[in-house]
Amino acid sequence: MAHHPPSSTRTIPDISNVPRHIAVIMDGNGRWAKQRFMPRVMGHQRGVEALRDVVKSCRELGVQYLTVFAFSSENWRRPDEEVSFLMSLFLKMLEREVTKLHQNNIRLKIIGDRSRFDEKLRQSMQEAEQLTSNNTALTLTIAANYGGRWDVMNAVQNLLKDHPHLAQTFGEEDLQPYLSMSDAPEPDLFIRTGGEQRISNFMLWQLAYTELYFTDTLWPAFDRSELNKAIASYQRRERRFGRTSEQLQVQPEGGQGA
Numbered sequence: 534m535a536h537h538p539p540s541s542t543r544t545i546p547d548i549s550n551v552p553r554h555i556a557v558i559m560d561g562n563g564r565w566a567k568q569r570f571m572p573r574v575m576g577h578q579r580g581v582e583a584l585r586d587v588v589k590s591c592r593e594l595g596v597q598y599l600t601v602f603a604f605s606s607e608n609w610r611r612p613d614e615e616v617s618f619l620m621s622l623f624l625k626m627l628e629r630e631v632t633k634l635h636q637n638n639i640r641l642k643i644i645g646d647r648s649r650f651d652e653k654l655r656q657s658m659q660e661a662e663q664l665t666s667n668n669t670a671l672t673l674t675i676a677a678n679y680g681g682r683w684d685v686m687n688a689v690q691n692l693l694k695d696h697p698h699l700a701q702t703f704g705e706e707d708l709q710p711y712l713s714m715s716d717a718p719e720p721d722l723f724i725r726t727g728g729e730q731r732i733s734n735f736m737l738w739q740l741a742y743t744e745l746y747f748t749d750t751l752w753p754a755f756d757r758s759e760l761n762k763a764i765a766s767y768q769r770r771e772r773r774f775g776r777t778s779e780q781l782q783v784q785p786e787g788g789q790g791a
């Protein structure tokens with residue numbers, strides 16, 4: 534069986550100064566464009582550029598996993614033109630950027646329910662994942678048609694399909710391998726741009742003990758210095774995982790213990 538990183542509710546994870554895993558809700562594209570009297574979709578286009586910079590910065594800083602919310606399972610509710618613009622942007626991005634990601638030793642993964650995407654997009658996703666699958670500098674995961682509830686429900690269904698006899702007795706450790714992000718440590722730092730302070734059905738399960746950071750900066754304007762601010766905020770936090778502050782002073786590394 535594959536090795537899975539420890540669950541924060543079962544074992545206290547090791548923590549490091551630079552977050553190993555950053556999860557981002559890239560919000561505020563539409564408002565960024567509106568402020569400039571441009572159509573909303575221009576904000577999405579600029580959002581891709583912001584993502585490119587953040588990927589580069591994360592790689593340089595030694596962040597191992599970057600997971601970004603690109604399209605939620607609820608974003609289908611948007612006007613048709615905006616949804617189809619986002620789909621074609623996604624396809625273009627895959628076609629144009631994957632070679633660069635590969636050259637930079639970045640592994641690309643996509644999570645979410647792909648069944649609603651058209652065949653061409655699904656094909657591109659699979660090719661991009663395949664090409665970059667052995668890269669080791671950074672894992673970039675794009676959440677597309679993703680929802681936190683979908684993830685948990687999907688995991689339960691697949692677990693029970695494989696192991697029907699576990700229906701009454703399964704535990705976290707049985708479910709873990711079926712969740713989308715099962716190979717990655719849980720996010721250390723969550724960033725939401727665009728001023729809203731909510732999770733919007735992002736990684737509900739995995740954010741259990743993640744440090745949350747909210748900024749008013751709109752996503753297209755989120756750059757290296759904004760990322761540094763978020764990381765600096767993270768570095769000032771005391772991650773207790775249920776313990777007392779006094780216990781941490783005795784054992785500052787967190788280290789072992791359930």
Ligand code: IPE
Pocket residue numbers: 559560561562563564565603604605608619727
């Ligand atoms: C986030 O920006 C990108 C997607 C949800 C695809 P928005 O498009 O939500 O921008 P605002 O929140 O309307 O400004």
Ligand code: IPE
Pocket residue numbers: 558559560561602603604605608729731733
């Ligand atoms: C969350 O942003 C989803 C993505 C950034 C892809 P939304 O703009 O869809 O979130 P709400 O609707 O304001 O909660």
Ligand code: MG
Pocket residue numbers: 560561562727
């Ligand atoms: Mg929004």
